Amino acid sequence: MQTARVITEAETAIATLDPTGPRDTLASHLGILADLHREAAALALSLRPGLLKLGRPGPVSDLVDAVLRDADDVAAGLVRFEAIYESGQRAARAGALASNEAAEMVLRQAELSRWLFARLASVIGLAAQASERARAYLDGVFERLSADPEQNAAEAEFDRLANSEMDAGGGFRGSIDDLLASIEDR
Amino acid sequence: MMASVFGPLYLRDVAGLPRDLRGRVAEIVRDIERSPEPDGIYKRALPPPFKPGTIAAVAHGLSVRYSIEADGLRFYRVQVVDL
Numbered sequence: 001m002q003t004a005r006v007i008t009e010a011e012t013a014i015a016t017l018d019p020t021g022p023r024d025t026l027a028s029h030l031g032i033l034a035d036l037h038r039e040a041a042a043l044a045l046s047l048r049p050g051l052l053k054l055g056r057p058g059p060v061s062d063l064v065d066a067v068l069r070d071a072d073d074v075a076a077g078l079v080r081f082e083a084i085y086e087s088g089q090r091a092a093r094a095g096a097l098a099s100n101e102a103a104e105m106v107l108r109q110a111e112l113s114r115w116l117f118a119r120l121a122s123v124i125g126l127a128a129q130a131s132e133r134a135r136a137y138l139d140g141v142f143e144r145l146s147a148d149p150e151q152n153a154a155e156a157e158f159d160r161l162a163n164s165e166m167d168a169g170g171g172f173r174g175s176i177d178d179l180l181a182s183i184e185d186r
Numbered sequence: 187m188m189a190s191v192f193g194p195l196y197l198r199d200v201a202g203l204p205r206d207l208r209g210r211v212a213e214i215v216r217d218i219e220r221s222p223e224p225d226g227i228y229k230r231a232l233p234p235p236f237k238p239g240t241i242a243a244v245a246h247g248l249s250v251r252y253s254i255e256a257d258g259l260r261f262y263r264v265q266v267v268d269l
Contacts, residue, residue: 055217055228056210056245058267138228141244141267146233156235159251159262162193163237166260172192176215179192180208183201 003043003124010036010117014110019103027092030106033113034085040120041078047071047127057134058141064130070123077116084109189258190219199264210246211264218243222254 013033019026048071051064088106091097097106146152165171172179192200200211222241224231229243232251243250244267251263 053225053227055243056213057228058244058247061246135227138244141249142230142242145242145244145249145267149235153235155251155263156237156240158195159237159240159253162195162262163260165194166191171194172197173189176190176192176212179197179200180212183197183208 002039006036006039006043007117007121010040010113014114014117017106017110019097019106023092023095023098026097026106027089030085030089030092033110034082034089037078037082037085037113040117041075041082044071044075044078044120044123047124051127051130054131054134054138057137060130060134060137063126064134067123067126067130070119071127074116074119074123078120081109081113081116188219188222188254190215190261191258192261193263195263196261203264203266207246207248207266210248211250214243214245214248214250215261217245218250218252219259222252222259 010033013029013036017029017033021029048068051068051071054060054064057064088097088109091102097103162171172182200208203211218229221229223229224241228245229241232240232242237253239253239255240262241252241254243252247267249263249265249267250261251265252259252261
């Protein structure tokens with residue numbers, strides 16, 4: 001699975017980062033980290049369509065909203081970190097990361113990446129949980145909606161009558177906003 | 187986007203809802219208008235005795251029943267399902 005691969009590769013790249021190594025090796029390593037952050041940002045953003053497809057599932061809506069916000073935050077962080085690693089790669093190639101202070105800065109940045117990838121793993125887990133809970137909730141609601149045959153027959157009859165009235169020009173034609181405005185005016 | 191016709195009972199249902207829920211109704215209708223076909227998740231086709239093509243969308247604790255007709259979308263009912 002792509003998600004597991006990206007997270008594992010990022011953890012390995014962070015754990016093996018040696019900012020005191022040869023400049024070309026360090027530059028290459030920082031380039032790999034930039035690529036992994038770019039891939040991870042795409043993964044975080046890819047959660048959005050799946051969550052939106054759940055609609056607004058009643059009691060699970062708050063969880064879905066929270067996961068959407070988290071996924072966006074994590075993606076934004078990963079994009080920023082990608083840019084930092086790209087700068088770092090250029091600096092390494094130019095020999096500008098040779099000092100102890102620069103090496104310490106690179107390691108601190110890598111620690112932030114470790115934290116951000118942990119957040120990515122968490123938000124992916126929460127997205128799966130939200131999806132599962134939303135589907136279970138929706139299955140239950142649809143089951144309840146069609147559980148009473150008498151009520152279903154009555155509702156189907158309402159629809160038939162409504163269709164006849166709409167065929168005869170009844171009801172309201174227009175946008176839902178106009179409809180709501182007409183109700184507010186009453 | 188398809189034209190929408192809101193049936194008489196739909197109008198009564200919406201008028202009977204608290205103001206905050208009416209905003210949610212608007213959100214659901216806009217969503218249905220963008221993509222009315224059943225998705226098997228929160229927009230599902232209803233079995234008989236409902237007329238073939240009748241769909242229920244469940245969102246925001248509301249159920250909106252509608253169908254896709256030649257002249258557009260026909261909305262039948264809005265009901266509170268879990269509040």
